[in-house]
Amino acid sequence: MNKKNNGSGSRDNNSSDLIEETPANPSRRNLLKGVGLAGAAAVSTIATSHVIAADSSSTNSNSKAAAPREALEALTAEEAETLAAVCDCLIPSDEHGPGAREARAVHYIDKSLASHNSGARQNYSVGLNAINEYARKTRGKSFPELLVDQQNSILLAVQTNKISGFIPNGSGFFNMLRSHTIDGTFCDPYYGGNQDFVGWDMVKYPGIRLGASEADVAAGASLPPSHQSAYDHSTYTKLADNSSTDVEGGDDYA
Amino acid sequence: MPKRLAKTDVVIVGMGAAGGVAALPLTNAGLKVIGLEAGGWLSPRDFAPDELRNGSRNWPQSVQKAASEAPTVRATSNDTAIQGGHPMMNAVGGTTMHYWAQSWRLNPWDFKVVSETKKRYGEDRIPAGSTVEDWPFGYEELEPYYDKIEYTVGISGQAGNVQGKKNPAGNIFEGERKREYPMKPLRSSPFTDLMGNAAQSLGWNPFQGPAAIATELFDGRPPCQYHGFCNKGGCHVKAKSSTAFNVIPKAVDTGNLEVVTFARVTQIVTDDSGRVTGVDYIKGNETFFQPADVVLLASYAYENVRLLQLSKSRAFPNGLANNAGQVGRHYMTHHQGAPVTALFDRDLHNWYGLPAQGVAIDEWADDNFDHSDLDFIGGANLWVHTDRKPMSAAKMPTFGETRNWGSDWKAFIMKNADRTNTSYIQKTTLPYEDNYLDLDPVVKDPLGFPVTRITARYGDNEKRIAAFSQEKMEQWYLEAGAIKILKYGLGNTMGATTHAYGGTRMGLNNETNVVNEWGFAHEVPNLGVLGASVMGSSGSRNPTLTVQALSWRTAEHLANNWRSIVG
Numbered sequence: 001m002n003k004k005n006n007g008s009g010s011r012d013n014n015s016s017d018l019i020e021e022t023p024a025n026p027s028r029r030n031l032l033k034g035v036g037l038a039g040a041a042a043v044s045t046i047a048t049s050h051v052i053a054a055d056s057s058s059t060n061s062n063s064k065a066a067a068p069r070e071a072l073e074a075l076t077a078e079e080a081e082t083l084a085a086v087c088d089c090l091i092p093s094d095e096h097g098p099g100a101r102e103a104r105a106v107h108y109i110d111k112s113l114a115s116h117n118s119g120a121r122q123n124y125s126v127g128l129n130a131i132n133e134y135a136r137k138t139r140g141k142s143f144p145e146l147l148v149d150q151q152n153s154i155l156l157a158v159q160t161n162k163i164s165g166f167i168p169n170g171s172g173f174f175n176m177l178r179s180h181t182i183d184g185t186f187c188d189p190y191y192g193g194n195q196d197f198v199g200w201d202m203v204k205y206p207g208i209r210l211g212a213s214e215a216d217v218a219a220g221a222s223l224p225p226s227h228q229s230a231y232d233h234s235t236y237t238k239l240a241d242n243s244s245t246d247v248e249g250g251d252d253y254a
Numbered sequence: 255m256p257k258r259l260a261k262t263d264v265v266i267v268g269m270g271a272a273g274g275v276a277a278l279p280l281t282n283a284g285l286k287v288i289g290l291e292a293g294g295w296l297s298p299r300d301f302a303p304d305e306l307r308n309g310s311r312n313w314p315q316s317v318q319k320a321a322s323e324a325p326t327v328r329a330t331s332n333d334t335a336i337q338g339g340h341p342m343m344n345a346v347g348g349t350t351m352h353y354w355a356q357s358w359r360l361n362p363w364d365f366k367v368v369s370e371t372k373k374r375y376g377e378d379r380i381p382a383g384s385t386v387e388d389w390p391f392g393y394e395e396l397e398p399y400y401d402k403i404e405y406t407v408g409i410s411g412q413a414g415n416v417q418g419k420k421n422p423a424g425n426i427f428e429g430e431r432k433r434e435y436p437m438k439p440l441r442s443s444p445f446t447d448l449m450g451n452a453a454q455s456l457g458w459n460p461f462q463g464p465a466a467i468a469t470e471l472f473d474g475r476p477p478c479q480y481h482g483f484c485n486k487g488g489c490h491v492k493a494k495s496s497t498a499f500n501v502i503p504k505a506v507d508t509g510n511l512e513v514v515t516f517a518r519v520t521q522i523v524t525d526d527s528g529r530v531t532g533v534d535y536i537k538g539n540e541t542f543f544q545p546a547d548v549v550l551l552a553s554y555a556y557e558n559v560r561l562l563q564l565s566k567s568r569a570f571p572n573g574l575a576n577n578a579g580q581v582g583r584h585y586m587t588h589h590q591g592a593p594v595t596a597l598f599d600r601d602l603h604n605w606y607g608l609p610a611q612g613v614a615i616d617e618w619a620d621d622n623f624d625h626s627d628l629d630f631i632g633g634a635n636l637w638v639h640t641d642r643k644p645m646s647a648a649k650m651p652t653f654g655e656t657r658n659w660g661s662d663w664k665a666f667i668m669k670n671a672d673r674t675n676t677s678y679i680q681k682t683t684l685p686y687e688d689n690y691l692d693l694d695p696v697v698k699d700p701l702g703f704p705v706t707r708i709t710a711r712y713g714d715n716e717k718r719i720a721a722f723s724q725e726k727m728e729q730w731y732l733e734a735g736a737i738k739i740l741k742y743g744l745g746n747t748m749g750a751t752t753h754a755y756g757g758t759r760m761g762l763n764n765e766t767n768v769v770n771e772w773g774f775a776h777e778v779p780n781l782g783v784l785g786a787s788v789m790g791s792s793g794s795r796n797p798t799l800t801v802q803a804l805s806w807r808t809a810e811h812l813a814n815n816w817r818s819i820v821g
Contacts, residue, residue: 186644187306203671211479212606220603236302
């Protein structure tokens, strides 16, 4: 979200930076720019359509029929943009499939900072600002404007306490960011992350079931994913009928 | 002035694992009981399969009374105590709503740690500084009550010793039991089969441990669905045998139990003769005095001790039942830390299941093996189990194979999310002179009352068991085909946990124990204490079944001896 991806003059595009990118860590930005359409094709359908949608948004911002009505509930626009770049590094969209971006981890984190993670709100402001200040000081650009390998080297410096300005320190801030990014990628989609179940599919979690039979367990990763939120089950939805517990599946219940 | 309510026969402080059980024999005997509970009623609708809400947001415990009075913790009296979290929940049913529900009997050795150790290994093998004593009775005394709870609350499992007849499908080291469990054990899984086979090839005796979880239709409740949200979650079909779904509603049905929810007890009131007369509690913005002939304190180890220490009076200037200075002493938590984590080269099929669906090894627990050439007493129950969820799976350790983020890491978790397992190793833990609970001199709850301060750390005996049991656990994992092993630190501070023992220890000696062999205070004949705070040794397995057996026994004793206790 809010990711600059239009290939405008604000993006650094010189060849020496491109050389820094290792084959194992292909630049996600290059995928977005269409440089690596072949690479994007290797990504799952969800990711591909997302990439294409994001890519075309700069030329036709009204192409999506019904954009969801959403606010940034806690983060500022710049913070969200920086956080998006960080999350992209932590759980990248790459040749193995979608990552934190497709899961909308930033959307989850923003909402969580207005609710159960509200205690970390100030910590995010301070930490994301420190990352951008360091990026500008050492690389002359804000963090989102840097190439992925540059971003990764800064995050590694944060994680290993090579940079100051964080609460309680670089590694503490990094661990929190990492934890929240994982939460946003693998949580129940009700909370605004794990969109389209990309996180659960990533680790081959077969999904929420109200019962798991021996055959379900034996099937393991080959069990078709349920692709259901806990709150797709009427039992748990607000104001639901309280008279039953709609158990389904699970031969033990018989 | 508190509003004075009509007198009742018995008031029970806490409607959880212990208080809920005690209510049934009392109300069956026709006694009028008021159950004061700091939480409310929950229903299966409240237990959504939601890892974020249950695990990270800690719903609904995060907003409860217990959370607002979490103990402070320090290792020694030279350290500054820091307030942490509180592991328990307030609700009708208490923590049995969302616990793992492992429901073990203690091993007979656990009741006689001192005498058995001296007999087998000599006088000098009790660790220095330990205040451990034998229980006032042996396993045989508690056996009928274990049986009563297993059949009343609903425990599933595989017996290993019915009237002396050993069955290797169960725990061959368990004490002799009168009969089988009322329900078959939880089913096995591909992972528990893998580990069970490995244990057998090591010559060990693997078995499925007992659980307060229905495995067949029991008392109108359906069996376990294995859906994977048992840990920190209540059961969506009431298969988990919480006291909210059996003994408490049965006691309510007698017409003799009134449960008062969202009642926060602040003081146990005493008259000048040293007898308790009732309790003060706050509900909403009102304070009430609930008079009673007998008070049963059943609010978990920390709060039991705290309420006694807060209840100062002319007869008990240092806190109720504390003229001998024993309230808060002999505190210990179960050493459940120092786990081992393994990485396998194949999927373990653990996305569904529950912490109580596992394999136990008891060869290295209690005194089931020869300690002659070892430098510790006691041991550990080794436990591995199913149950995995995606957020926590993604936070798995990386075993040094990759840094913990980025493309390589993502490839690592995509491959390995269902290939790790972390053991649960419960170790014999002893009480020590330097470990105790008192009132924090600084930190207070929102009402202005001091919170409990924990001053405690593990001794060398516990750390040696930890190191020994990690070696056994590693051996077991490797036999099962693990390709990488991680061992965690051996532990230091005894922080607040779900397995807290002592503080109101049970024993015949009134100079070293708070309650007598029936659970009534030596100094206060009409005050009973329920919960693991009365236990003088931890054993190497979960405490709840023992707590419940003791609670039933105390309540039955009260009902049978009403006139002599009430006076």
